[in-house]
Amino acid sequence: METNNATAPGLDLGPAARHVRELIGSIDDRQLACLTPCPDYAVRELLGHVLGLAAAFRDAAHKKLGPTTDTPPTSALPVLPADWRTALPPLLDELVEAWRSPAALEGMTQAGGVDLPGQVAGMIARNELVLHGWDLARATGQEFRADEADLHASEAMLAPGDDDRSGADAIFGPPVPVPADAPLVDRVIALSGRRPDWRPGD
DSSP, X not given: OOOOOOOOOOOOOHHHHHHHHHHHTTXXXXXXXXXXXXXXXXXXXXXXXXXXXXHHHHHHHTTOOSTTTSSOTTSXXXXXXXXXXHHHHHHHHHHHHHHTSXXXXXXXXXXXXXXXXXXXXXXXXXXXXXXXXXXXXXXXXXXXXXXXXXXXXXXXXXXXXXXXXXXXXXHHOSOOOOOTTSOHHHHHHXXXXXXXXXXXXX
């Protein structure tokens, strides 16, 4: 009798990372100073944040804990390196590949100086790509595209529940009211404390 030794699949961050790559490929230097929906972050700082989180969650997936994983994201404004255009795309690829391993979801790891289960870290990584993809698109006047599965995952993570959003209000701010029949993307963005109708200059 044969036994099924198939291993549970890892987490696919590919669609969310691909959308971010498409967005950054269309950002010109003049837009680096543009405001974003993230308070205190211009596009330059937001890109620096994305670069830092990609490295942190890549290493979190590998359980390679150290400087990239133990620094809180609010410790200082992110600094965008001069080579970001060539550094960020392959880093996003490494992030995706790291979370495709089932081992990434097992046991405990660390990100942003917080110890947390691998499953939770993966969910946070995907949510970060979705939300910051929207931030970059809105700040630079580009179309935002996200897979429905990623949006549903973010909605489930951010929605109020018995765990009181797992501290989400402290990270993102309280949810912004939107109509019950609002598009899924607007509901997700509102749950993150952002205004779905945000435009530069607001």
